[in-house]
Amino acid sequence: MGLNGRLVITPLTDRIYLTITQALSMQLGGAPAGPAGTGKTETTKDLAKALGLLCMVTNCGEGMDFLAFGKILSGLCQCGAWGCFDEFNRIDISVLSVISTQLQCIRNALLLKADKFLFEGNMIIMDLKVGIFITMNPGYAGRTELPESVKALFRPVVCIVPDLEQICLIMLFSEGFLEAKVLAKKMTVLYKLAREQLSKQHHYDFGLRALKSVLTMAGQLKRNSPNLPENVVLMRALRSLT
Ligand SMILES: Nc1ncnc2c1ncn2[C@@H]1O[C@H](COP(=O)(O)OP(=O)(O)OP(=O)(O)O)[C@@H](O)[C@H]1O
Ligand SMILES: [Mg+2]
CATH class of the missing domain: 1.10.8.710 (Dynein motor, AAA1 domain, small subdomain)
Incomplete structure (x- = not known):
């Protein structure tokens, strides 16, 4: 991520930090949602930096399929990095339902504190530091409503007005x-x-x-x-x- 300076800690950043860390303690992901430029992506990255973890930001689009997504997830699990998936609700709804199965599989391994688990047909090692976050602009044109199976795996944070x-x-x-x-x-x-x-x-x-x-x-x-x-x-x- 380089030396990108620090964010100003405002009540909103605090709220995002608390929700995300709480979500992690329940083996869930975090889902900051809100209009453009409120600090959703940057705050997630900043928290990862504060915890000394690598955070990979991926921009999602209509072209993303479950194989590509699975590859990224598998990499994140193996090196214990955080993944921040920007504009997650641009992914096609049929792909989202497969992704929810992949995420559920990771969550099960986290709950069991497994050091190895079966993911997409491969036995991979599991680093328990892994964290998965999705950020969204709900209600924009061309975005899908998330299926319930995905929603259940993330704690939502609403970011509307930055301070x-x-x-x-x-x-x-x-x-x-x-x-x-x-x-x-x-x-x-x-x-x-x-x-x-x-x-x-x-x-x-x-x-x-x-x-x-x-x-x-x-x-x-x-x-x-x-x-x-x-x-x-x-x-x-x-x-x-x-
Ligand atoms: N607490 C903060 N202190 C200082 N700068 C901030 C803070 N929060 C956000 N910013 C700045 O605001 C800009 C927008 O933040 P960010 O990219 O996280 O927005 P976003 O919510 O992800 O928007 P989008 O939906 O367009 O992706 C960035 O340049 C970021 O550095
Ligand atoms: Mg963003």
Whole structure:
């Protein structure tokens, strides 16, 4: 995963951490669901990093079949890594029902604390650190409703609104802004207004992803011109990225 920095721990990240770790203690997977850019994928990766585990993110699509999925699962079990399957509900419903059998098979081995088990016709070793997570945007076009057999194997976490102001505040502080508190408030209000009042075209993005790139950019500008007033630095970053 490389050195990708740290996430800001907000009440939402905390909730995802707690639900996921609880799910693992019950030998279940975790299923964060919610709109784009709320931190579902990143939070799962961040928790894996905090626990010192490898986390492989796979983007799922219509073309994925149960053989490919089974191969990934078998690899994860053998090396004790976490798998985060993004956009899991894009997979075809007929494939999902086979996948649920594969997942159930892994869960049985976990429940028995087996060190070897039969998976897809092969006897493979089992590293009990394995964890399986799926993230989804429910209700988007072209997504399937998960079958009950899959739902039962995952604990759901709902991520709707990220704590923008807190993320903004802490990131600005970490970039060295002394007036972070005022600036974070102004910036989140600006983004909120822009999101609500401008037309809903897909090239407009006032979500967490866009906000974060402005903050990183502001940090760079601040280091290059330490004598400028902080609000001017932030304004420049905003203007150059929006
Ligand atoms: N708590 C946080 N602190 C700092 N940055 C965050 C936090 N949560 C999310 N982000 C940032 O927000 C961006 C979007 O997060 P992420 O990719 O996890 O979204 P997602 O919910 O998986 O979206 P999608 O449904 O589009 O895949 C990333 O750049 C991530 O670094
Ligand atoms: Mg994602």
